[in-house]
Amino acid sequence: MKVTVEQIGRQCEEELIVRCHDPGADWVESVREAASGQQTVCGWREGVLYRLKLSEAFYFEVVDDRSFVYTQAEVFEAKEKLYEFERLCTGSTLFRCSKSMVLNAEKIDYVRPSLSGRFEAVLSNGEKVIVSRKYVADLKRMLGV
């Protein structure tokens, strides 16, 4: 397979284009995973701006019209709206899990049913978040169930 790497200036946005016969091939998935792990989002905390890798994010949540990015143990405020997060996360392991949240499927330890007809996802840092039944199909598709 031919591999081309082109060095570009700092002012240009980094981009990866895959030309392949089968978009569902294992190696394409691996490239996609690696690329999405490099994708970043900006978050503020105590007046300091941080650049966070999407792969570090546990979930994004919108509370009272304010957006937050939650990582292992920290919370950052972000400027993006939920639909912008969703668009940013296309092709990554993050998916819309409820009306106000985008969750990283990679960080889910396990899920359990809730009496309220929804699911409770227990994350690897011990946090519990709600997954609406409406979005469970997306999680199943993402995991390959």
Add this chain to the structure above:
Amino acid sequence: MTIYGIIMLCTFFMCLLFNPASELPVVTFFGRIMVFTLIALLSLAVYYSKEELTVKAWWVRTVLHLLLLEAVLLPLAHYWGFWQSGTDILIYAGFILLAEALWHLVDYSINAKTAAQINERIRKNRLEKKTGKE
């Protein structure tokens, strides 16, 4: 479908217990069950919310849903002769409560099955990653 089945079961047991000799044309019977189901489905609007419901809000709405069902279905069932008087109304109200509980139970067991599938996949993916790294 679940609601329709539950209502059919409840109606069957109500007739079996209180009026086993009753006769009802098939079309009338199924038609009434369909009306009950439609009401039950429309009453689900109480769960509508722009925001994600908290557990507390969900319980409040579930109680409201039950009260709404009792308030609409009891008079209608009386009009159609499903219950006559006295203790009948308590038993019929109990059936509605039981139907609501059964519906949530069926819902919960379907979700439990889905959760088990997801957890199994998460476990496999984790194992594949682990063995892939080694």
